[in-house]
Each structure stands twice: as structure tokens, then as C-alpha cells.
Amino acid sequence: MKFMPTALPGVVLIEPKIFTDDRGFFFESYHQQRFEENHLPGLFVQDNHSLSARGVIRGLHYQLDPAAQGKLVRVIRGAIFDVAVDIRPGSSTYRQWFGTRLDTQNRHMLFIPAGYAHGFCALEDNTEVAYKVTALYSPVHDRGVRWDDPDIGIAWPEPGIPYRISEKDRALPLLRDI
Numbered sequence: 001m002k003f004m005p006t007a008l009p010g011v012v013l014i015e016p017k018i019f020t021d022d023r024g025f026f027f028e029s030y031h032q033q034r035f036e037e038n039h040l041p042g043l044f045v046q047d048n049h050s051l052s053a054r055g056v057i058r059g060l061h062y063q064l065d066p067a068a069q070g071k072l073v074r075v076i077r078g079a080i081f082d083v084a085v086d087i088r089p090g091s092s093t094y095r096q097w098f099g100t101r102l103d104t105q106n107r108h109m110l111f112i113p114a115g116y117a118h119g120f121c122a123l124e125d126n127t128e129v130a131y132k133v134t135a136l137y138s139p140v141h142d143r144g145v146r147w148d149d150p151d152i153g154i155a156w157p158e159p160g161i162p163y164r165i166s167e168k169d170r171a172l173p174l175l176r177d178i
Helices: 032-036
Strands: 003-007 012-015 017-023 025-026 046-052 058-064 069-077 079-088 097-103 107-113 117-122 127-135 143-144
Touching: 003 107, 012 017, 046 097, 058 079, 069 079, 069 097, 097 107, 117 127
Parallel strands: none
Antiparallel strands: 003 012, 012 107, 017 025, 046 127, 058 117, 058 143, 069 107, 069 127, 079 097, 079 117
16 A cells, blocks of 8 residues: 555555456555554544435544544545645644545545545446544534635536535534634
8 A cells, every 4th residue: 555645634545455366356454553653543443325416515524532543444336536734723734635536446445534524526327435543423512614614725626517415414513613
């Protein structure tokens, strides 16, 4: 695996080594020792899997301490524009975001540490996303920030299509109101 730090501290783009032949492909999507050697959490406690139509935006989600989650995100089928937003007050990168395409062609993964909000936009119909988290889901710690917060200014792709956003995500507050 190749671990590539991004401009946001702790957010790491991961490129697995893929072995292909006439039968298909194989790659390690997680290796505890390699993660720990690259200063990423070696232990994940829950796996999540979602299916989305093109134009669906999920997020921006996070959990408060003591249930804050780090996430390792990858695409099983389709493509997403995956986003991490630094929501740590006092951070030198507070309100900054990083976005990247994850898809079944590049098979890249993105690690998003606790202290960041996470969201994505499905770029194809029937996109399946799987992600591991470092803390269990906790409804009482579950929070979010609006996907279109003007102070963050995410340049979401696919501007010509109508985005599909859940009522819960539409009702999320702006970061300045948290």
C-alpha cells in the first residue's frame, strides 16, 4: 500500500497494490501493521455499507467525543467524490476541505481521522461504498454539518444534476452555528 498524506493533517489517501491477471484482481484493503506503521489506527470496530443513486450526497457527518470516529472509505461499485472537512476549532486547517474521486477503477481509499466531518456524492447509479470506523455508531453523539455550508465552500461535482439529500442532512446546521 502507498500512503499519501493530503493537505489536511491526518487525512490520508491510500493506494493499494493491485494484483491482476486473467482471473481478475486481488488487493489488501486493510492491513493492521501497515496502518500502524503509517500512524493510522490499527483497529476498526464496525463496517458500514451504503448504496446510492447518482447525485446522492450523504453528509457531512461526524460523532462527538468520546465516540468520535475515524473512517476508512472505499468504493465497492461505482464512483464517489469523497470529502473530509476539518471541524477542529483552533486547527490551522479549520473549515478547510479535501475531496477526491474514489472509484472501482483507481481503487483508492481515504482515511479520515476523528475531528473531521465526512461526506460524499455518488457519481454513478448503484454506487456502493464500504467504510470501516474506529468507534461504534452512537446516536447521542451523532452530528453533522450542512453539505452546502458557504463558509466551507465544497466544490461538489456534477453541478448540472439535481442533488438528492435526505431530510435529516438538509436540516443539519452550518459549522458557525455549532
